[in-house]
Amino acid sequence: MVLVVAKPNLISCNFPSLKTKKSIQPHITVVASGCCCRLSSFKPLVAMKTPFVAATTSFRRKSSSSSIVICNDSNKQNSSVEEKEEVKRDWTTSILLFLLWAALIYYVSFLSPNQTPSRDMYFLKKLLNLKGDDGFRMNEVLVSEWYIMGFWPLVYSMLLLPTGRSSKSSVPVWPFLSASFFGGIYALLPYFVLWKPPPPPVEEAELKTWPLNFLESKITAMILLASGIGIIIYAGLAGEDVWKEFFQYCRESKFIHITSIDFTLLSTLAPFWVYNDMTARKWFDKGSWLLPVSLIPLLGPALYILLRPSLSTSAVAQSPAESE
Numbered sequence: 001m002v003l004v005v006a007k008p009n010l011i012s013c014n015f016p017s018l019k020t021k022k023s024i025q026p027h028i029t030v031v032a033s034g035c036c037c038r039l040s041s042f043k044p045l046v047a048m049k050t051p052f053v054a055a056t057t058s059f060r061r062k063s064s065s066s067s068i069v070i071c072n073d074s075n076k077q078n079s080s081v082e083e084k085e086e087v088k089r090d091w092t093t094s095i096l097l098f099l100l101w102a103a104l105i106y107y108v109s110f111l112s113p114n115q116t117p118s119r120d121m122y123f124l125k126k127l128l129n130l131k132g133d134d135g136f137r138m139n140e141v142l143v144s145e146w147y148i149m150g151f152w153p154l155v156y157s158m159l160l161l162p163t164g165r166s167s168k169s170s171v172p173v174w175p176f177l178s179a180s181f182f183g184g185i186y187a188l189l190p191y192f193v194l195w196k197p198p199p200p201p202v203e204e205a206e207l208k209t210w211p212l213n214f215l216e217s218k219i220t221a222m223i224l225l226a227s228g229i230g231i232i233i234y235a236g237l238a239g240e241d242v243w244k245e246f247f248q249y250c251r252e253s254k255f256i257h258i259t260s261i262d263f264t265l266l267s268t269l270a271p272f273w274v275y276n277d278m279t280a281r282k283w284f285d286k287g288s289w290l291l292p293v294s295l296i297p298l299l300g301p302a303l304y305i306l307l308r309p310s311l312s313t314s315a316v317a318q319s320p321a322e323s324e
Contacts, residue, residue: 108257112258120256123138123256124255126138140235140238141242142249147227157211158221159277159301160273162199166196185265198280228299267295271294274290278290281308283309
């Protein structure tokens with residue numbers, strides 16, 4: 001702290017003794033702890049005669065140059081404090097995905113149409129082959145959607161393992177993939193909320209063991225693509241009346257309504273995971289043309305899985321792909 005103390009300078013023609021320099025006391029400056037505080041002097045009473053004004057001005061100039069500074073030697077050393085900047089994760093994408101998931105759960109639980117619960121149970125038994133042939137012909141589009149929904153968990157497993165694993169959090173991906181065989185996108189969205197790239201390194205021995213040896217197999221990819229083509233053709237050959245009937249089911253049936261939402265979201269999010277897997281394998285320059293193709297439900301991602309290069313351990317370890 002710096003304290004500047006000065007005695008008041010009273011100058012007037014009635015005090016001739018103040019004409020000398022000794023009558024003017026210099027400012028006293030005290031410096032302590034690196035802070036400065038100045039106690040300013042009173043403004044001088046300027047006399048009517050100009051000689052006294054000139055004398056006062058000269059005394060002020062000299063007193064300003066003869067200040068006494070008292071400082072602490074320990075305050076002369078400047079200590080530098082390093083602040084560690086923590087790189088905080090941007091949770092914007094995760095929050096938006098969580099809100100989407102919460103809104104979906106609320107919608108399918110309370111707001112989705114539920115006009116035909118008994119018919120929904122009948123359709124479910126027919127699709128699971130739990131009900132014998134009773135002469136009723138199932139809607140071809142509904143049957144195609146049902147089988148496509150059975151292949152989507154396999155597609156996402158081939159895209160998320162191992163390039164979609166999260167290395168910066170202790171959240172494994174396999175429980176969500178297992179649950180997706182029953183819950184679809186409603187089971188996968190919580191993992192997308194918690195996912196943090198890049199994926200952890202993959203050992204060479206891990207690529208030769210289950211399930212990576214099955215998911216990386218070109219035979220598996222060929223079967224997936226061929227099955228998808230057959231299902232799409234089966235639905236495409238259905239007549240106009242069949243499609244109208246299917247859309248009517250979507251407006252009335254809770255089961256078919258939430259299944260169609262599941263199908264739509266799985267098809268919408270698949271291109272991102274194709275891009276993530278593509279960059280992890282360092283194949284974006286050659287395979288970028290497959291990104292718009294991956295917008296085709298099931299067939300686009302299946303074609304990419306068939307054509308993508310084999311997995312490289314170094315590529316996975318250095319993957320820079322991000323969701324947020």
